[in-house]
Amino acid sequence: MRSLTAAAALATLAGSALAQEQTTLYWMGFGSTTTGAVVGTSTDPAPRTLPSNIRFGSPNVVASHGGLTDKPLRLSPAAGETYDQIQLALDTANPNGFSQVYGKYTLEFDVTWLGGQLSVFFDVPTIRVLRLSASGFEIDNLANGDNYVIRSLSAGVAYHVEYIADVVNDELKVYINGVQEYAGPLGASRVDEARFSQSLASSAIDNVHLFGIGKPCPGDYNGDGYKNTNDFFAFLADYQSACP
Secondary structure, three states: OOOOOHHHHHHHHHHHHOOOOOOOOHHHHHHHHOOEOOEEEEOOOEOOOOOEEEEEEEOOEEOEOOOOOOOEEEEOOOOOOOOEEEEEEEOOOOOOOOOOOOOOEEEEEEEEEEEEEEEEEOOOOOOOEEEOOOEEEEEEOOOOEEEEEEEEEOHHHHHHHHHHOOOOOOEEEEEOEEEEEEOOOOOOOOOEEEEEEEOOOOEEEEEEEEEEEOOOOOOOOOOOOOOOOHHHHHHHHHHOOOOO
16 A cells, blocks of 8 residues: 655645545426426436426426527416516535535526526525527626626527536626626626526527536545545545555
């Protein structure tokens, strides 16, 4: 067995904690769901193929919706309802979340808008919102007060969106069709969940992928969101284990 000084162990621990490992937390396409059926939910280990919860309404899978033609998920509140909303739980603080926390979350999805307002939330736990409405793509960032349109929006057109919450580097970013349209501070130490919420009219989403990347702080070796002696002992146990 190799000998290891405390100083060398700590140096190696710090280096490993900074590694940017990507984990797929959600990988959602809705082609296997019967057309017209309300989407199911899942609290399985990652990667989940369904949302963790339906907060409001009855989002259902349709044959096509605007520019999305391969059985997307439609969010369209029924008469008498205010919202259609799904939740993608993330943090350990959320009862439907994961045991591992990450330093950065990337949410990718295809979307088409046909009216009303679609809000895409990162709850941190206060909200960071990307909105789609008649005004266009609009950012609402409570971290610095940004609240303005970042790009125009055409009804029925399919867009690919990347929405990034980076805890480590304190960044909130939006890319639309591969072009960065917004960058500002995240102003948060964790990300509890992501949500899609439609009010009035309808929108649809498909190919929803959510990744966790890296750890929230150097030295959090076991990824539980805290830095303490448990991280050091977890590292030692890995280091001292036999390798082929």
